[in-house]
Amino acid sequence: MESSLNLNHLKDGESAVIRSISADGALYHRLTGLGFRVGKAIAVVRHGRFKGPVQVRIGTTDIIMRRSDAEKIRIIATAAP
Amino acid sequence: MKRIALLGMPNTGKSTFFNRLTGASARVGNWPGITVDLLSAKIILGNMVAQVVDLPGIYSFHGFSEDEKVVRDFLESNPVDAVAIVLNAAQLDRQLPFALQVVRLGLPTVLLLNMADEARHLGINIDARKMSEILRIPVILLSAKYGSGFQHVTQNLARAISANVTAGAGDVEQAFAEDHQIEAKAADLLSAAVRSPKQLPENTSARIDRVLLHPWLGLPLFFLLMFLLFQFIFTLGKPMQDGVAWALTELRTLWLEPLMAGLPAFANGLLLDGIYSGVGTVAAFVPIIILFFLVMTLVEDSGYLSRVAFLMDALMARLGLDGRSFVMLLMGFGCNVPALMGTRVMRSRDLRLLTMLVIPFSLCSARLQVFLFITAALFTVETAPAVLFSLYLLSFTTALLTALAFKNRFVSNEPFVIELPPYRLPTWRQIGLRGWHEVRHFLKRASKFITAGVVAVWLLTHIPTDVPASSSETLAGYIAAWMAPLLSPIGIDAQLSLALIFGFVAKEIVVGSLAAIYGLEGDALMGLMAQKLDWVQAYSFMLFTLIYLPCLSTVATLRTESKSRAFMLGSILWSLLLAWLASFAFYQGARLFGF
Ligand SMILES: Nc1nc2c(ncn2[C@@H]2O[C@H](COP(=O)(O)OP(=O)(O)OP(=O)(O)O)[C@@H](O)[C@H]2O)c(=O)[nH]1
């Protein structure tokens, strides 16, 4: 069960640790550039209405991404604060 | 000559730094991907002349979007003597690996940790000296926006270019090949020289976002904000515009007319009624346009554009576009050309093309001048703003309908992942630079296109000289007669159709040529127009002007950016068709209902 968790499973305000990034080539490099790295903590700030994008925070950087892209970020859930 | 390249991730302040270093006025904005082309300027460093090159931001050298290709092509085909890396000091955790990759190119490098002010605010403590010792390159903590930390910049850049290690960076690819050690090295550097607070306090941006990105209020607030800004420009700009128009009329009656009274009628007419009225009528809009761009600067620099992308992405996705496409539509309100170029950040060609297809419908500031002019002439002070606003809504509607019509021809599945920068406020200096930039831009257009356009229109309406001016026997009359079968069903008369033809070159010419055709300006011109046209015709004309064709520069940009003549022609045909249908439906519909 744990292994299939991805970013879309987090609710607003929840955070987790990035476990793997299953994106290819260009997207992988873009994500790395934006701070997505295995082992980094990531928090979901909010979701857009009407299945809109999700806003996440890694360190001091905020990023918005579509849910179809968020799916590619696999996570390890951390205990709720 | 020595060459210095500015490298860094998008939105780190490269252009701001470039402007401060060279005194240039590169476009700055709080949106990743404002710079999409090279810009260079020369400065004197020590006893040498150096060319500084501002480049688009890149996330890595593995990118393949057009803006990233610009950087790569530049580095591969131009020898560079030194590199200045610009990083966001508040985001070193993710940006340092990029810097280390650039350092590996082996060129003399200066590392600039920009936005020191923001890092300090967040409680991030950076030991630049330590970092410099470890990396063995100069590391400078600075704020390009406020100018702190600059005293060390020139001296270090001068030293870097005198090292004489020019490299054609043909080894770009190789330098970026393996990344594993870099990650570890960056982590070491970070722990040695940077101290960040464990828990970041909730900052102002996050608090503002709770309102502006509110699940229910977000979108209504966006439209409200747009409306308020529009009202602001209109209420403040209108008196300024009237003032300039009045001054220009006074100048004409008090000075120019007596001065030119001795000239032959033809020359007098061309100079006064043609050029002076034409260009003067357009010039009256300069204050309102400057005001408009100042507001645009405020919006672009605030960081709200990325929020708009967030709010609009869901809707845009259904139209085959994404949040960035919508932001480009908004930028198109200023001028369509930079908006078209801004699509370079998109990797997928289909997404880019679809976005480029909708941008020309964006009601740019030049079209705004035409509409301000006509609404002032034909609508009451109370209804004019509503009429104008309806045109903005129609501009969105035609853009979105176009996307809907073509989304199945341009299918893409481009990822949508962009950064959301903190809210920022432009400094007076930045606002001033932008205003000045727009004035210069206008003067350039006025001295070329606009003057040429009004002269051509005046000549066409006054040749041959032995028939009444603007009558059906002039050259203009023939052209209009030839266009009439197409344009009279949509309520556009002979004079207006001539204005439309030349309006293709630049939309300001529409206003300028109406002045030249009637040989009047200011209130007199508006009065005459009100006699000649009713509001249905006027609205139909505005509708047509909005949609029919973007200006020549936009069409040329469509061609170069799409690298396809067929695409450009297709876009033109579609706009013409849509414009005619929209005006026809409106004009005939209104007449049918007895207006
Ligand atoms: N607080 C602060 N903001 C800055 C500083 N330097 C630049 N900015 C702001 O950061 C934003 C981006 O600046 P730009 O100069 O356009 O950044 P860029 O690196 O050229 O961006 P791209 O062209 O998109 O790659 C703008 O809103 C600037 O006003 C700084 O030192 N401090």
Ligand SMILES: [Mg+2]
């Ligand atoms: Mg820039």
